[in-house]
Amino acid sequence: MRFLNNIKTCFSILFLFCILNVFGQSDSNTFSIVLDAGHGGKDPGNSYHGFVEKDIALKTTLKVGKFLEREKDFTVTYTRKTDEFIELVNRPKIANKIDANLFVSIHCNSVKNFEPAGTETFVMGLSRTNMNMEVAKKENSVILLEDNYKKTYQGFDPSKPENLIGLQIIQEENLYSSISLATTIQENFTNRLNRKTRGVKQQPLWVLDAAKMPGVLIELGFLSNKEEGEYLNSDEGQTEMARQIANAIIHYKKMYFNEPLTEEDISAIDKKFKEDQKEIADTAMAKPEETVKVEPGQALYKIQLFASSKKKDLYSNDFKGLKDISFTFENNLYRYYYGKSYDLEYTKKMYSEAKNHGFSDAFIVLFADGKASAVK
Numbered sequence: 001m002r003f004l005n006n007i008k009t010c011f012s013i014l015f016l017f018c019i020l021n022v023f024g025q026s027d028s029n030t031f032s033i034v035l036d037a038g039h040g041g042k043d044p045g046n047s048y049h050g051f052v053e054k055d056i057a058l059k060t061t062l063k064v065g066k067f068l069e070r071e072k073d074f075t076v077t078y079t080r081k082t083d084e085f086i087e088l089v090n091r092p093k094i095a096n097k098i099d100a101n102l103f104v105s106i107h108c109n110s111v112k113n114f115e116p117a118g119t120e121t122f123v124m125g126l127s128r129t130n131m132n133m134e135v136a137k138k139e140n141s142v143i144l145l146e147d148n149y150k151k152t153y154q155g156f157d158p159s160k161p162e163n164l165i166g167l168q169i170i171q172e173e174n175l176y177s178s179i180s181l182a183t184t185i186q187e188n189f190t191n192r193l194n195r196k197t198r199g200v201k202q203q204p205l206w207v208l209d210a211a212k213m214p215g216v217l218i219e220l221g222f223l224s225n226k227e228e229g230e231y232l233n234s235d236e237g238q239t240e241m242a243r244q245i246a247n248a249i250i251h252y253k254k255m256y257f258n259e260p261l262t263e264e265d266i267s268a269i270d271k272k273f274k275e276d277q278k279e280i281a282d283t284a285m286a287k288p289e290e291t292v293k294v295e296p297g298q299a300l301y302k303i304q305l306f307a308s309s310k311k312k313d314l315y316s317n318d319f320k321g322l323k324d325i326s327f328t329f330e331n332n333l334y335r336y337y338y339g340k341s342y343d344l345e346y347t348k349k350m351y352s353e354a355k356n357h358g359f360s361d362a363f364i365v366l367f368a369d370g371k372a373s374a375v376k
Contacts, residue, residue, distance in 0.1 A: 031253045032075045034095035037061035038107035041085025046110035051229040053108040061106045063242035071250060092210035103215035105207055108232060110224040117225040118196035119189045121182040122217040124208040177214035181252045188244035226346055300367040301347035302337035303354045320357045
């Protein structure tokens with residue numbers, strides 16, 4: 001956040017200057033964006049607790065594109081739409097070839113310590129912070145999976161900090177535009193979804209360095225943090241995060257064409273978001289417990305909050321702010337559950353959380369071999 005505080009005082013003037021100089025000559029009203037789902041194919045990215053980065057990144061990216069394609073004057077191009085390996089050098093080339101207005105790369109974070117959580121968005125820069133350098137090494141390390149990487153990247157070695165520091169911003173003015181988008185993304189995650197933010201950071205990432213237009217790399221959260229990983233691995237979490245990324249891009253386009261967002265615009269965006277939430281809830285209602293596959297011999301734990309003869313909206317206040325709600329319907333009763341885990345110790349933490357939210361009668365339920373039973 002210190003980085004943001006230092007730059008906000010001069011940002012408005014610099015950003016307006018960049019808009020006029022970088023974008024003022026555009027003859028087309030079509031806004032072209034390239035969405036890059038990180039990793040893919042033989043490069044899975046990071047994987048913790050059964051959550052795989054390449055899958056979450058792809059699903060979230062496709063949802064962002066779906067939201068943007070509904071908007072007027074948007075052209076969306078994807079670096080990948082399936083589980084395929086795309087060489088890092090080719091990702092920004094796709095954007096450069098079509099002279100895109102914006103490049104957005106989507107990833108998930110991880111560390112060996114399972115506690116850290118939160119979203120962060122990177123722009124091209126020269127940070128020397130150790131943690132940031134580790135992120136740069138990890139995201140650039142896909143280079144080593146490519147054929148002839150030494151020739152392609154002219155001796156660049158993602159494992160050497162001195163090589164990372166040697167990266168340069170292609171167009172200095174793009175930095176301020178990138179910071180604008182990154183700031184809006186982080187604010188949306190925090191203000192609209194109540195996600196923990198780790199802020200906007202500058203980082204020497206090849207995929208941003210090689211793009212000739214403003215760009216950001218979004219880390220949706222930490223898969224190493226089991227609770228956050230479960231959220232990002234869920235359809236609900238992916239849709240919510242994608243919606244807010246799309247909102248930020250729509251806002252950015254308004255600034256790009258010098259069309260400030262009106263109150264009507266904001267209301268329309270919020271209306272769409274609520275409709276998307278309802279769509280997710282309706283899908284969950286139509287597909288109760290069967291949506292969670294439990295392999296034979298495998299045990300899945302959930303926290304039963306209460307039972308009711310009436311069907312509840314999964315986003316209603318009845319759940320007191322708890323997310324990841326599911327239900328079963330049997331003997332004319334709807335049984336509502338919070339969370340899911342294959343680990344009993346982690347389930348006990350969810351149980352305590354349910355209790356703290358006021359569900360004094362909550363208890364742990366074990367799903368195994370087609371049966372549900374209370375855990376005492």
